[in-house]
Amino acid sequence: MMLKNAKLYGQEGTWNIEVLNGKIEKINHSSNTSEGNYDHQIIDLEGKLVLPPFVEPHIHLDYVLTAGTPRWNQSGTLFEGIQCWSERKLVVKETKEDIKNRALKALEMQLKHGIQHVRTHVDITDPSLMGLKALLEVKEEVKSWMDLQLVAFPQEGIYAYPKGDELLEEALIMGADVVGAIPHYEMTREDGVQSVKKALELAYKYGKMVDVHCDEIDDEQSRFLEVVAAEAYKLGIGELVTASHTTAMGSYNDAYTYKLFKLLKQSKINFVALPKANLHLQGRFDSYPNRRGITRVKELLESNINVCFGLDSIMDPWYPLGDGNLMRVVEVGLHACHMTGYNDIVTALNLITTNGAKTLNMQAEYGIKEGNKANFIVLDTNSEYEAIRCQPAVLYSIRNGEIIVETKPAETKMNIPVFS
Template sequence: MDYALTAGTPRWNKSGSVFEGIEIWAERRQIVKETKDDIKERALQAVQMQLKHGIQHVRTHVDVSDPTLKGLEALLEVKAEMKPWMDIQLVALPQEGMYTNPEGEELLEKAIDMGADVVGGIPHYELTREDGIKSIKKSLELAKKYDKLIDIHCDEIDDEQARYLETLAAETIRMGMQDRVTASHTAAMGSYNNAYTYKLFQILKKANIHFIALPKANLHLQGRFDSYPVRRGLTRVKELLNENINVCFGLDSIMDPWYPLGDGNLMDVVDTGLHACHMTDYDHIVTALDLITTNGAKTMAMTDDYGVKEGNSANLIVIDSTSEYEAIRTQAPVVYSIRNGEIIVQMKPAKITMNISLLS
């Protein structure tokens, strides 16, 4: 949310690639002298967009490559102020690399000490494979030291040789961090051969790693260096689910250097993801809401007070549909968002008058 609503400043991402997005963000920090209040104002606009769509739980990455850490300070304030209406988890992300940036490791630990909820990492952006592996190990060490969750931007590249995921899984097992680690993106998995993927899945199940796929952003960002056929850029969502590995869908960005669109509507994300992942069979359609509800709750470690049952907080949404199938087919809107038993957002569905005579 510290990046939200910044697309086009100082320039648009012409290649559409992840790497140009990172370059633009670094340029922006040098040119646009934003204050903490400026970042906070944009983040609050992004929060309002998400609230309109019934979102009450958000995990957002915050760039901790800036020595001032003003982005983190801004989002810590947003998190505290929005607590009555939204739960926000902040991931400390060394966007420019933990070791590519000489201050990266120090800034990451400082961000955790300031109150970040989750430890991040971006191994595929480090200068070498060795630095990438080193960064994964350090992220896990810090998470264990401070008793935090982990969420790694992992293998967000169309390179079949990008295999930091296996290192993440192996280190998770060695350090006893099962069920506390999330791998976001893992786009390279879409380029792995099936024999290697079979072996990888056995390790992933032992590590109990959670996955976040970002259908709209991954389709937009990946495959940019391909001629035809162009890769979809998504991880193997259907195959992971078939192996009972937890996967959820998210919206990576709201109008920033990495993704120029987005308004926080997760129903739209589900629709895109089902098409892109060849999951438009009936069984996947009627369980698709899990990808943005219960599966996400597992990833965010929210399972103690999640679900509609006696004794839980009365936090829920009501959507305008008669069934799960129809909800997905029509991208049904949220008509009520309820927080602690109180309606915080209400939407009246549009009324349509058809001034035509239908054939009998």
């Protein structure tokens, strides 16, 4: 395969990308390359934007498409969402195949929108560990078209749920890739601190990554992030550790935050912000002014701390919408974080590409460069700025040199005199 006249993300001019045996053989400037006797498929992109596949760093595939059963989350709060899920587990006798079918539907949505790498949290506060068993099978079944990382996520707490710590370790032995925790949901601050320490100890023991649902609350006194960062720093595994949500940081006072940022930089941990989900969930206990409920994305990026964006949910008890489109997440996130300066806009796709790849610890094999796997997507635009402004379709999603998704954009005809 050869892609002619590609506009590579973040670079000037147009380029030709030659693919051989599923890998990127050559990348040359269009003006310096001749087709010669090239006998493989040739696609002239006419300046369309090419970039690495999108990375979804935070989704809950075992929860997708369950909103409204057994009831809707009327308050829109995180805590009612958890309660709805607990009730659902009692009344819905779901099979492993049910979970797999819902997860596969969501993965197809994500694939359509240019995603080829997904980290999903899987609830392990269930003695049967059915969700994990289902997602382990899904991971194997989709590996030809999607990379899937599984987080062993104790939704109802490592210590708040009976034998939650034992289930967490069992999940890691079964094959989960990442250790999860939710310290702000534990019964006491002491239990929350201990849950973080337990998660990182298990990660160190089993050679796993860590992804903590951390301080997803508007309480300015919820400060488990400092515990995550400090423990990661002490163990020397910060680049393998992620703090997701951290919405309480939006309520911290600046004096404390100044001190905290020094630790965050030292620790080298990653951050996942979930703009759409947390705009929906947070600020529910405020009157006015009503908090945005998003972590300090702009300040973290300015401090060279890795941050990426994720969707979090597709129609579940915590978020009633969602279709797997990360471009929409970026657009909403830029507004919510006051990141609508030109430079913020033209580099915004980093939040769902390279930054996400770093969070998933896959940056060594990720990106459009010679020798890498021929995994990339093509957007229907020739400009990074227009990609954010116009939300273009993903024309092609290519994996190992094969087109796995192709989209033909709709055509609009204006039937009025001035446009005829």
